[in-house]
Amino acid sequence: xxxxxxxxxxxxxxxxxxxxxxxxxxxxxxxxxxxxxxxxxxxxxxxxxxxxxxxxxxxxxxxxxxxxxxxxxxxxxxxxxxxxxxxxxxxxxxxxxxxxxxxxxxxxxxxxxxxxxxxxxxxxxxxxxxxxxxxxxxxxxxxxxxxxxxxxxxxxxxxxxxxxxxxxxxxxxxxxxxxxxxxxxxxxxxxxxxxxxxxxxxxxxxxxxxxxxxxxxxxxxxxxxxxxxxxxxxxxxxxxxx
Amino acid sequence: xxxxxxxxxxxxxxxxxxxxxxxxxxxxxxxxxxxxxxxxxxxxxxxxxxxxxxxxxxxxxxxxxxxxxxxxxxxxxxxxxxxxxxxxxxxxxxxxxxxxxxxxxxxxxxxxxxxxxxxxxxxxxxxxxxxxxxxxxxxxxxxxxxxxxxxxxxxxxxxxxxxxxxxxxxxxxxxxxxxxxxxxxxxxxxxxxxxxxxxxxxxxxxxxxxxxxxxxxxxxxxxxxxxxxxxxxxxxxxxxxxxxxxxxxxxxxxxxxxxxxxxxxxxxxxxxxxxxxxxxxxxxxxxxxxxxxxxxxxxxxxxxxxxxxxxxxx
Numbered sequence: 001x002x003x004x005x006x007x008x009x010x011x012x013x014x015x016x017x018x019x020x021x022x023x024x025x026x027x028x029x030x031x032x033x034x035x036x037x038x039x040x041x042x043x044x045x046x047x048x049x050x051x052x053x054x055x056x057x058x059x060x061x062x063x064x065x066x067x068x069x070x071x072x073x074x075x076x077x078x079x080x081x082x083x084x085x086x087x088x089x090x091x092x093x094x095x096x097x098x099x100x101x102x103x104x105x106x107x108x109x110x111x112x113x114x115x116x117x118x119x120x121x122x123x124x125x126x127x128x129x130x131x132x133x134x135x136x137x138x139x140x141x142x143x144x145x146x147x148x149x150x151x152x153x154x155x156x157x158x159x160x161x162x163x164x165x166x167x168x169x170x171x172x173x174x175x176x177x178x179x180x181x182x183x184x185x186x187x188x189x190x191x192x193x194x195x196x197x198x199x200x201x202x203x204x205x206x207x208x209x210x211x212x213x214x215x216x217x218x219x220x221x222x223x224x225x226x227x228x229x230x231x232x233x234x235x236x237x238x239x240x241x242x
Numbered sequence: 243x244x245x246x247x248x249x250x251x252x253x254x255x256x257x258x259x260x261x262x263x264x265x266x267x268x269x270x271x272x273x274x275x276x277x278x279x280x281x282x283x284x285x286x287x288x289x290x291x292x293x294x295x296x297x298x299x300x301x302x303x304x305x306x307x308x309x310x311x312x313x314x315x316x317x318x319x320x321x322x323x324x325x326x327x328x329x330x331x332x333x334x335x336x337x338x339x340x341x342x343x344x345x346x347x348x349x350x351x352x353x354x355x356x357x358x359x360x361x362x363x364x365x366x367x368x369x370x371x372x373x374x375x376x377x378x379x380x381x382x383x384x385x386x387x388x389x390x391x392x393x394x395x396x397x398x399x400x401x402x403x404x405x406x407x408x409x410x411x412x413x414x415x416x417x418x419x420x421x422x423x424x425x426x427x428x429x430x431x432x433x434x435x436x437x438x439x440x441x442x443x444x445x446x447x448x449x450x451x452x453x454x455x456x457x458x459x460x461x462x463x464x465x466x467x468x469x470x471x472x473x474x475x476x477x478x479x480x481x482x483x484x485x486x487x488x489x490x491x492x493x494x495x496x497x498x499x500x501x502x503x504x505x506x507x508x509x510x511x512x513x514x515x516x517x518x519x520x521x522x523x524x525x526x527x528x529x530x531x532x533x534x535x536x537x538x539x540x541x542x543x544x545x546x547x548x549x550x551x552x553x554x555x556x
Contacts, residue, residue: 051433077435091426102423105416106435112416156434 003064004029004160004191005050005081010059010069012045019045021215022059027160032182032192034202034223037212038236043195044086046212047162050193051083052076063160078107082158084149086165086195092138096129096148097121099137103155110157119155127151127181143174150181161185163194167201179204203227211235275391281504282398283460286405287477288485288496290452293409294445295482296490297421300351303478304343304359307366308336308450310473312457314370317467320387329458336454337447339366344443351428360475367473374469381469387462397459405452410493421445479522480507486529489536498538 006026012019020042027033035043048054050061052073061069063079071079091099100120104110111119124130127147132140137148146166153161167178179201186192196202202209202223209226211219213235219226226232287305295302315332323331347358374381412418420441423431431438461467480503488499503525511518533540 053429053432072437073432074435074437077433083433085429089427089430091423091430093426102419102430103434105419110435112419152434 002029003027003062004031005193006062007046007050008060008062010046010049010056010061012042012049012054012057018215020049020056020212023212023215023217024059025210025217025220027191027193029159029191030186030189031207032186032194032205034206034209035193035195035212036197036202036209036226036232040214041212041235042215043212044164047083047164047193047195050076051081051162074106077156077158080157080159081162082153082156082160083162084146084153084164084166086168088142088145088149090137090140090145090148090152093136095134095136096124096140096151097133099148100124100151100155103152107156110155123151123155126154128177142169146170146178154185159189159191161190161192163192163196165195165197167194167196167198170198175201199227275395277505277508279391279395279398279460279463280508281500282395282402283456284481284484284500284504285497286398286402286456287453287481288488288500289402289405289409290449290456291481292485292490292496293405293412294421294449295485297418297425298442298445299425300442300446301356301482302359302446303356303475303482304340304362304450305453305481306473306475306477307343307359307363308339308453309457309477310363310366310370310469311335311339312454312459313461313464313467313472315454316387316458316461317383317385320385320461325389329455332454332458333451336450336457339454340447340450341443344446348439348442360478363473363475363478367469370469370473382466383468384466385461385464389462391463394459394463398456401452401455401459406493406497413493417441417445476519476522479519483522483525483529487525487537489538489540491535492538495536495538499536502537 003026007024010023011021023042023046025033035046037043045054049056050068052068052071052075056069059069060067063076063081066079068076068079068081091102094102097120100123101112101116104116104119105112110116121130121133124133127150129144129147129151132144137145140148146169150163150166163182166182167175170178175198182192182194182205194205196206206223208221209219209223210217211226211229211232213231218235219229219232221229287309291302291305294300312332312335315335316328319328319331343359343362347355350358371381374383412421420431420436420438423434423436424438424441428438457472464471484499484503485496486499487503488497489495492498507518510521514521529536
């Protein structure tokens with residue numbers, strides 16, 4: 001067990017607006033960690049910095065022994081970090097198989113052309129999309145879009161997976177399936193950081209949680225403890241006398 | 243039906259190209275040859291334009307910047323250097339300019355890229371004008387190079403064949419896939435490990451090489467050049483419209499656009515020299531509103547509708 005991911009006094013400001021303020025945490029290999037907080041608290045900005053969409057204004061981000069704070073998104077993928085997006089992004093004019101093929105084509109452990117066929121099928125099978133391999137991504141339902149986005153992230157062969165509200169909008173059995181799927185990824189050795197609002201999923205999946213409120217980290221610890229922490233309850237529901 | 247139609251054109255177009263190459267240029271002369279040279283020249287530029295702008299959807303108006311650089315490379319070096327060196331120098335100048343421009347425009351997207359490329363052509367025209375006036379002491383210059391029109395035509399055809407072969411390979415390569423992903427979603431492209439900046443600059447340079455080489459090959463045909471001729475913005479717009487008219491998604495689409503519009507532009511520029519740009523605008527509107535994917539897909543869509551109607555009647 002070692003540190004897979006570490007944030008060290010990371011801040012990000014856009015002009016005068018401080019989106020993330022001096023946040024530090026580490027994630028160990030094989031953990032599933034929840035990143036929680038009310039809307040606008042800076043969760044997605046943290047994911048964007050880890051995945052290289054933005055550079056931190058100050059502070060450092062480490063992947064194992066590599067400082068990735070100044071790396072660009074395409075290099076961070078090569079290092080071993082993949083993500084999904086809060087607002088699902090797939091290539092609409094490509095089929096499901098082509099979407100996965102696209103993700104397999106540009107990293108060292110990947111494959112292109114005929115060599116990729118079998119892996120594409122296996123990845124689509126993992127997320128339960130194998131029957132829709134030839135369907136256009138733009139024709140998929142919401143849940144299937146999410147599955148496809150996950151297959152694409154897994155095609156990048158990551159050791160750290162960042163999921164941005166991947167379970168949002170799922171209900172009933174879909175949610176159960178989703179939770180089981182993420183749990184199965186951990187048994188394959190993935191380390192997962194997930195931004196999530198669905199409490200049932202957080203309780204079922206996360207070993208630990210980190211809570212942000214108005215750009216600052218206000219709590220960190222075992223899921224049960226964090227969710228009953230009065231400061232966390234206040235940040236979500238407002239204080240008693242407000 | 244659609245696939246049959248597009249398939250027929252896909253199979254037919256190479257046959258036409260081969261036929262055109264197979265006709266020895268010596269057999270045609272005079273006006274026909276000058277038209278053929280024009281088609282070959284625009285064929286190279288429209289195919290090269292579509293190779294970059296088609297999949298990435300970065301609309302470039304720098305075509306004439308690279309073309310003009312090629313023309314001037316030949317005008318400056320043509321008299322003193324072997325022809326092969328001149329062509330190589332033109333290709334290198336085009337590539338260098340494209341890499342510089344590409345690196346400057348990496349963060350630009352959409353209309354800002356269009357405006358930058360348009361300005362680049364204008365900037366080069368001004369720089370060359372300044373040089374010609376202050377150093378060469380005359381705005382225009384004569385290009386006395388003894389290259390027969392038939393020879394120019396064969397060179398352009400050779401360049402076109404090379405370009406089509408490379409464009410065909412590109413569509414099947416990882417690089418081609420990267421370009422299509424960049425065009426579809428730049429953020430996704432970055433997050434699946436594509437160095438989008440590098441891919442864009444490389445392909446921009448690759449397409450520029452063909453534009454500037456075409457400019458160098460055609461230069462001896464002009465005998466007189468000045469910056470207003472070599473860097474005429476109309477050329478950029480014509481290339482863009484021809485490529486879009488034919489359809490940038492198909493390998494031979496731009497060439498079909500060139501073949502159909504070259505004669506139209508030739509006629510219009512003789513009959514209505516002052517209104518040419520207005521006609522270009524009208525054709526552009528026609529493309530945008532009636533057949534946004536170009537004439538080949540539009541024809542196959544019409545074919546589909548007719549086939550359905552036939553079925554309904556039967």
